[in-house]
Amino acid sequence: MKYIGKKVILMAATLIVVSFLVFLSFFVMSGDPATSMLGTQATPDRVEALREEMGLNDSFFTQYFRWAGSFLKGDMGISYSYRIPVESMIADKIPVTLALTGIAFLMLIVLAIPLGIYIAKYAGGIADRVIYVLNQIMMAIPPFFAGILITFLFGRIFKLFTPGGYVSYKDNFGQFIGYMFFPALAIALPKIAMAVKLLRSSVIGEVKKDYVRTAFSRGNRSNQVFYNHILKNALIPVITFLGMTLADMVAGSIIIEQVFGIPGLGRILLTSISNRDYPVVEAIIICMAFIVVSINFIVDIIYQLIDPRISTEE
Amino acid sequence: MKRKGVVRLFLVFVLTTLTFALSACSGDKAGENSSKITVGIPQDIEDSLDPHKAVAAGTKEVFFNMFEGLVKPDSDGNIIPAVASAYKVSKDGKVYTFTLRKGIKFHDGSLVTVEDIKYSIDKCADTSNGEPLIAAFSNIESVNILDDETVEIVLKEPNTEFASDLANVTAAIVPASNKDPDVNAIGTGPYKYVSRSPQENFTMEKFDDYWGEGAHIKDVVLKVCANADSFVMNLEGGSVDMIARVTATQAAELSDNFNILEGTMNLVQALYLNNAVEPFQDARVRQALCYAIDPQEIMDFVSDGKGTEIGSSMFPAFEKYYMEELNDTYSRDIEKAKELLAEAGYPNGFSFTITVPSNYQQHIDTAQVLVEELKEIGVNADIQLIEWDSWLSDVYAGRNYQSTVIGVDASSLTARALLERFGSDAPNNFINFSSPEYDTALQNAISSTDDEQKTENYKECERILSEKAANVYIQDLPEFVAINKKYGGYQFYQLYVQDFSKLYIVEE
Numbered sequence: 001m002k003y004i005g006k007k008v009i010l011m012a013a014t015l016i017v018v019s020f021l022v023f024l025s026f027f028v029m030s031g032d033p034a035t036s037m038l039g040t041q042a043t044p045d046r047v048e049a050l051r052e053e054m055g056l057n058d059s060f061f062t063q064y065f066r067w068a069g070s071f072l073k074g075d076m077g078i079s080y081s082y083r084i085p086v087e088s089m090i091a092d093k094i095p096v097t098l099a100l101t102g103i104a105f106l107m108l109i110v111l112a113i114p115l116g117i118y119i120a121k122y123a124g125g126i127a128d129r130v131i132y133v134l135n136q137i138m139m140a141i142p143p144f145f146a147g148i149l150i151t152f153l154f155g156r157i158f159k160l161f162t163p164g165g166y167v168s169y170k171d172n173f174g175q176f177i178g179y180m181f182f183p184a185l186a187i188a189l190p191k192i193a194m195a196v197k198l199l200r201s202s203v204i205g206e207v208k209k210d211y212v213r214t215a216f217s218r219g220n221r222s223n224q225v226f227y228n229h230i231l232k233n234a235l236i237p238v239i240t241f242l243g244m245t246l247a248d249m250v251a252g253s254i255i256i257e258q259v260f261g262i263p264g265l266g267r268i269l270l271t272s273i274s275n276r277d278y279p280v281v282e283a284i285i286i287c288m289a290f291i292v293v294s295i296n297f298i299v300d301i302i303y304q305l306i307d308p309r310i311s312t313e314e
Numbered sequence: 315m316k317r318k319g320v321v322r323l324f325l326v327f328v329l330t331t332l333t334f335a336l337s338a339c340s341g342d343k344a345g346e347n348s349s350k351i352t353v354g355i356p357q358d359i360e361d362s363l364d365p366h367k368a369v370a371a372g373t374k375e376v377f378f379n380m381f382e383g384l385v386k387p388d389s390d391g392n393i394i395p396a397v398a399s400a401y402k403v404s405k406d407g408k409v410y411t412f413t414l415r416k417g418i419k420f421h422d423g424s425l426v427t428v429e430d431i432k433y434s435i436d437k438c439a440d441t442s443n444g445e446p447l448i449a450a451f452s453n454i455e456s457v458n459i460l461d462d463e464t465v466e467i468v469l470k471e472p473n474t475e476f477a478s479d480l481a482n483v484t485a486a487i488v489p490a491s492n493k494d495p496d497v498n499a500i501g502t503g504p505y506k507y508v509s510r511s512p513q514e515n516f517t518m519e520k521f522d523d524y525w526g527e528g529a530h531i532k533d534v535v536l537k538v539c540a541n542a543d544s545f546v547m548n549l550e551g552g553s554v555d556m557i558a559r560v561t562a563t564q565a566a567e568l569s570d571n572f573n574i575l576e577g578t579m580n581l582v583q584a585l586y587l588n589n590a591v592e593p594f595q596d597a598r599v600r601q602a603l604c605y606a607i608d609p610q611e612i613m614d615f616v617s618d619g620k621g622t623e624i625g626s627s628m629f630p631a632f633e634k635y636y637m638e639e640l641n642d643t644y645s646r647d648i649e650k651a652k653e654l655l656a657e658a659g660y661p662n663g664f665s666f667t668i669t670v671p672s673n674y675q676q677h678i679d680t681a682q683v684l685v686e687e688l689k690e691i692g693v694n695a696d697i698q699l700i701e702w703d704s705w706l707s708d709v710y711a712g713r714n715y716q717s718t719v720i721g722v723d724a725s726s727l728t729a730r731a732l733l734e735r736f737g738s739d740a741p742n743n744f745i746n747f748s749s750p751e752y753d754t755a756l757q758n759a760i761s762s763t764d765d766e767q768k769t770e771n772y773k774e775c776e777r778i779l780s781e782k783a784a785n786v787y788i789q790d791l792p793e794f795v796a797i798n799k800k801y802g803g804y805q806f807y808q809l810y811v812q813d814f815s816k817l818y819i820v821e822e
Binding site (some may be wrong): 021030031032034035037038039041042043044045046047048049050053079081082083084089091093151155156162163164165166168258259261263267268271275276277284 | 360361362363364369370424442443445449496497512513514538539540541544547548551552553554673701702703704705707709710711741742
């Protein structure tokens with residue numbers, strides 16, 4: 001319990017630091033929300049009046065604490081450009097990004113774990129060698145490029161999906177999931193390659209250990225040893241990796257959303273940064289940071305459940 | 315046994331893949347509702363729904379379908395009555411009298427009243443923020459309700475072009491009773507607002523009680539296609555039916571399911587020079603640059619030779635004011651350019667920076683050709699790409715730059731909209747152009763009530779801009795509209811608007 005309490009405090013601290021850094025970056029970036037809103041009609045008088053109205057002329061700390069105060073009360077502010085509450089703007093988009101990440105993660109687990117176990121079991125065989133080469137290639141391809149390749153291959157040549165034909169989950173859930181399949185694949189591919197490689201070497205590392213020999217000498221069948229003893233130990237580093245990967249996928253979805261034209265959090269984030277729509281940027285980054293921190297938290301807990309040896313006190 | 319597991323696994327994978335892929339395919343055909351058009355827009359309408367606050371060109375061109383002023387522009391460049399059924403201008407150009415159209419309704423079903431007109435005009439003219447929402451409205455002395463169907467607008471100074479300013483969608487007539495215009499769009503246009511989802515879509519529906527002919531297509535969905543590289547795929551794949559601005563290359567890639575309509579963007583594209591900084595405060599240097607470049611060559615590189623050369627801050631659509639002869643003020647002459655540079659004290663040329671907003675490919679391409687052309691007279695230009703927002707704050711508002719390539723549009727159907735900005739004290743004179751002669755000519759043009767006299771003065775302004783080489787004028791960019799052959803009726807305007815109400819479904 002003490003361990004969990006400590007983690008929760010650490011999580012809160014991380015979020016505060018993130019929010020502070022994001023706010024600070026607005027002050028460093030060139031460009032100004034008031035000028036942005038007025039566009040080509042920006043004259044010094046009008047910009048000044050609008051800045052005053054929006055409270056942008058106050059000092060950094062006044063602005064930060066004003067924002068943080070209302071954020072804690074559940075008020076994320078009003079989007080500078082759309083003039084609608086930030087909550088309503090991003091509430092619709094969170095499921096999109098979560099679905100994309102979720103499907104990608106599901107693919108990762110469904111494909112990488114069996115595949116990794118299989119080639120570890122038959123290490124040195126043909127399948128192992130073929131997959132080794134494929135793995136190297138997939139790891140070398142950055143997700144955005146994989147996205148472009150997939151769009152070209154499955155979208156234009158095989159016509160399995162309509163590029164840019166995104167359907168909102170509110171209109172048709174089936175089509176929504178269908179459209180998410182290929183973007184999710186683009187996110188998952190390099191991660192699958194890494195997970196397979198990791199699992200393979202982890203299993204092979206365990207096989208050589210003394211307890212495996214003992215298990216065999218006790219007369220266990222090879223599958224029994226493999227699934228009950230080796231795999232249990234070999235999965236620990238993989239779980240760490242999966243946890244980190246899930247957090248990474250949330251961030252990776254930002255780019256993939258651009259490539260496939262998916263209006264999720266990432267798309268809103270990028271346009272809000274270029275519009276200098278600070279309340280939206282701040283809310284989305286906090287939201288993403290929260291997802292990442294929570295995943296790490298959950299991974300830490302799972303860790304402890306699987307392997308009580310992992311020390312809880314530093 | 316082991317093998318079986320693998321096979322099973324493989325089957326599961328193949329089946330899931332197929333299920334997803336097939337479910338993704340099946341949906342496409344469902345969208346064939348006969349009276350709907352999906353239009354791809356490169357940028358979302360990142361604005362409030364209040365037309366009076368609209369600034370971005372992309373917002374105004376869509377709001378044109380939902381909101382109307384007392385008068386509105388038509389596709390031939392005339393001002394036609396809209397919310398007002400008729401109007402009169404007094405002889406001295408100071409009093410405009412409008413008659414409210416009988417029975418005209420707002421989208422919420424309520425009747426438009428003279429109070430709504432007064433409220434809307436007063437709101438646009440409000441100066442509590444330093445300046446009115448529409449610059450020309452600072453000239454309004456008062457808005458008076460004469461009776462239940464007549465309103466007069468009294469001006470401080472005579473202005474015979476004031477009707478053009480009222481035709482601006484920013485001067486829309488909106489109901490005074492609307493408490494939250496930021497999220498509640500109520501106008502009188504042929505389409506009414508339905509819903510929006512940020513960065514996803516913007517939906518409008520035909521307004522059945524429209525006073526005029528009204529729209530033909532029931533639903534218009536504007537779909538955000540942020541990735542310009544996938545325009546062709548979006549169109550061919552059927553996820554959008556029309557995109558208003560595709561490049562010449564994209565137009566060439568499209569199949570014959572699409573009509574490509576060619577028009578002009580009605581922009582003054584130029585290498586805009588900051589006349590207040592070294593070395594551009596010297597007119598000879600600016601002229602030298604004009605002699606060094608060849609607009610035709612730029613058009614050949616950037617858009618397959620399409621586009622219209624211009625020689626001053628006026629585009630050909632404004633026929634009354636456009637002066638084709640100014641295209642010949644400078645024709646490419648390397649020797650002459652070098653001579654002028656030497657006279658100005660730069661016998662070995664100089665270096666400068668061209669700041670270009672990174673979201674406009676055509677301006678970036680233009681800048682690249684410019685750089686090569688300028689090398690021939692020994693002038694080295696660097697291209698600096700910046701975000702649109704930094705461009706607005708640093709270049710446009712801050713005037714902290716040497717030169718930039720951009721297209722300047724007209725906010726209303728008047729020469730004034732293009733020329734007023736170059737007055738020495740104009741707040742939007744972002745090139746810091748300063749010429750007493752120009753100020754005089756401009757003042758004469760604005761205050762003149764005689765149309766012929768007025769036109770002559772505006773032409774004088776154009777001539778001065780050309781002779782003093784205020785900027786290196788290039789072209790009015792070509793515009794390619796890609797539209798599925800199922801739809802017809804697209805019309806180009808002289809202003810930056812998209813009129814969806816004219817579109818109809820072609821009978822097979």
